[in-house]
Amino acid sequence: MTINKDWFVSWFDTNYYHILYKHRDDTEAQEFMRNLVSLLQFNSDDLLLDLACGKGRHSIYLNSLGYNVVGADLSKNSIQLAKKFENDRLHFVEHDMRNAFKNKYNAILNLFTSFGFFEDDKEDIAILQNIKNGLLPNGIAVIDFMNAEKVTANLVPNEVQTIDGITFHISRYLEKGFIVKEIRFEADGAQHIFFEKVKSLNLEKINSYIHSVGFKIKHIFGNYQLADFDSKTSDRLILVLE
Template sequence: MALPTQNWYASWFDTPYYHILYKDRGYDEAQAFMRALMAYLKPKDSAKILDLACGKGRHSVFLNSLGYNVTGVDLSKNSINHAKQYENESLTFKVHDMCKPTKNTYDVVLNLFTSFGYFEDDEDNLRTIKAIKEDLKQDGVAVIDFMNVANVISNLVPTEVKTMKGIDFHIKRYVKNNHIYKDISFKDNDEQFEFTEKVKAITLDDFKTYFKKAGLTLINTFGDYQLNDFNLETSKRLILVFK
């Protein structure tokens, strides 16, 4: 039986089951979001973009197809190995811990699809924000696409069973100690697996505190992938633009 480790994301994200469970994430929605975001940010044609916690690279590949020079980084070796098949002269992928600066600078740094707030130590969240600052060019801009905690908690589905590729994923969701948990258990080939996702319930005010400590300025907030205004009660996303 696979048990959660202290850094749950290091083990869970590197399993094939993570990608099986979430394989229905919409590429069309992701691409529409990137188009809307680039139209808003208006980066130059040759802009260098960092996709922080890029997973298998779906956003990176699409942004590169729009003409940008893109670097995708992720902690998961398996995800990066998969993404490397798409590499070209203006698209590269690397294994990297987002708590640390990349030692390069970019016009745009993106952290998408709630790829933040995983750390056991809250100081690591601030370290990541500070690392993003170091990764930005002087006139660069960054975007964090996070969940709207208030909306997620008020609409939390406590239990469900999701069947993907013949595997029944039993999912339990709950809030504990200012974190949103998702317990995932399933059986495959007569072996039982258990993993737990844990994300800090970071609010807009929390992010503002991180930005202030890191010497960054919040420019705008959006509440969905169509870049509508953020509403604390109804918005599903909290998309933060800062520099």
């Protein structure tokens, strides 16, 4: 089966994506942001970039805590929705993270598994290089990735969800080093098929990327409560880089 290399361009920009994930609970995301800012002690005048921000749930909450935030995402649809929440210290822009940033930031946050989308390792490494180049001196980057080892071990092969009258048939499988979620459904008089495809990156592999661009790992956490990382049991692989 052939999957469009840039699957995220089409899927993330549809209304169906937002329907499927409409019940996503923001409580955990907000707890993560509170724990993170407590740990990293950002100043109120620091400029934070939420890279691959989606509809801006992390950006909006960080701004509510008093921070100066820019949310950036490739999806025009998501950015249009997020822009409704803009103020003088919260802005949203369309941006492909494979491209260099125009500004520099005190911190760049790449959250909720918004990394590892590309066949060629060089593209993922280039994103890390962009992040590094986009930081001010003493800047911090945060990569919040899935714990691929646990996800792979506990993969749910098939699932059906009905939301807003649409029945989503979801399949999950491994293919050529990627964890693939295949999403099939009928809506608006047509059959649809979309994919989410994320590289199955363990800590060793991600660390090789990090090392290649000159980043250093400052902290490694295994969940949004910032517990220690365990490759077998942790839900997340959260890296704080400097």
